[in-house]
Amino acid sequence: MVAPKPAGAPVAGPSNWSRGQLVVVSGRRSAKIALRKGKSDAKKAKVYGRIGKKIIQLAKAGGADPTTNAALDTLLRQAKDLGVPKDVVERNLKRATDAKQGDYQEITYEAYGPGGTGLVVFCLTDNVNRTASEVKPTVTKAGAKVAEPGSVLFNFQRCGMVVVDNTSEDAVFEAAMEAGAEDVVPVPAEEDGAPSTSYKVFVPVEAFSSTKSTIRGLGFAVNEEESDLVFRATAPVEVDDDAFARNEALIEKLLELDDVDAVFTNCDGLVA
Numbered sequence: 288m289v290a291p292k293p294a295g296a297p298v299a300g301p302s303n304w305s306r307g308q309l310v311v312v313s314g315r316r317s318a319k320i321a322l323r324k325g326k327s328d329a330k331k332a333k334v335y336g337r338i339g340k341k342i343i344q345l346a347k348a349g350g351a352d353p354t355t356n357a358a359l360d361t362l363l364r365q366a367k368d369l370g371v372p373k374d375v376v377e378r379n380l381k382r383a384t385d386a387k388q389g390d391y392q393e394i395t396y397e398a399y400g401p402g403g404t405g406l407v408v409f410c411l412t413d414n415v416n417r418t419a420s421e422v423k424p425t426v427t428k429a430g431a432k433v434a435e436p437g438s439v440l441f442n443f444q445r446c447g448m449v450v451v452d453n454t455s456e457d458a459v460f461e462a463a464m465e466a467g468a469e470d471v472v473p474v475p476a477e478e479d480g481a482p483s484t485s486y487k488v489f490v491p492v493e494a495f496s497s498t499k500s501t502i503r504g505l506g507f508a509v510n511e512e513e514s515d516l517v518f519r520a521t522a523p524v525e526v527d528d529d530a531f532a533r534n535e536a537l538i539e540k541l542l543e544l545d546d547v548d549a550v551f552t553n554c555d556g557l558v559a
Contacts, residue, residue, distance in 0.1 A: 402530025
């Protein structure tokens with residue numbers, strides 16, 4: 288087991304990595320596992336919803352025919368890889384041609400969470416007023432505070448996260464090096480003492496798609512559902528158990544909102 292990287296330490300690049308620079312996320316391991324258990328259906332529904340909204344967004348911008356809309360064609364291929372049902376795809380393509388259907392846009396809210404944490408709430412919405420009327424009260428009712436734009440976001444780095452399943456530390460390290468990754472983090476195993484078999488490979492945003500292809504081409508199992516662009520905390524914040532539970536509950540409440548696609552935090556134990 289390698290040692291955790293000190294908070295605030297520079298991210299190791301592929302040119303100067305050593306095996307000792309692999310990051311191991313410590314902290315509330317059991318809580319992180321509990322977050323994953325029993326939530327596959329909810330996660331899948333959120334992914335399907337996001338894909339549906341992106342279909343509408345791209346189809347309205349460039350037409351609903353994938354043969355003449357390259358961006359839409361790429362998204363539909365991704366939807367197929369993710370197992371998005373055909374009826375979900377067809378329903379949203381039809382919605383895109385409805386004149387009453389509004390355009391979708393990306394909105395990011397920032398908040399100060401319990402215990403001095405920061406949260407970034409990423410939304411894709413066709414009604415900004417509706418989204419604000421849902422997100423802001425959810426934050427304040429949890430005892431958190433909506434923050435001014437930029438006051439929390441500077442604590443995060445926008446990057447790609449490629450999740451690789453059924454592999455070992457040695458194997459994924461070598462693949463990540465070849466793919467030009469910035470960092471590799473093991474996903475805690477579900478049983479105490481068991482070795483990790485899944486890893487998060489962090490890459491620059493612009494290298495996200497190519498890195499997935501490279502790693503997949505090397506024979507690794509890329510978890511398409513979990514891999515995504517994320518806001519990654521640059522320095523996780525440690526909080527007491529009460530604040531941790533309140534942060535966890537707030538994130539779950541926010542994710543229940545249809546317009547919210549993802550929530551990122553720098554609360555140690557809940558970071559991406």
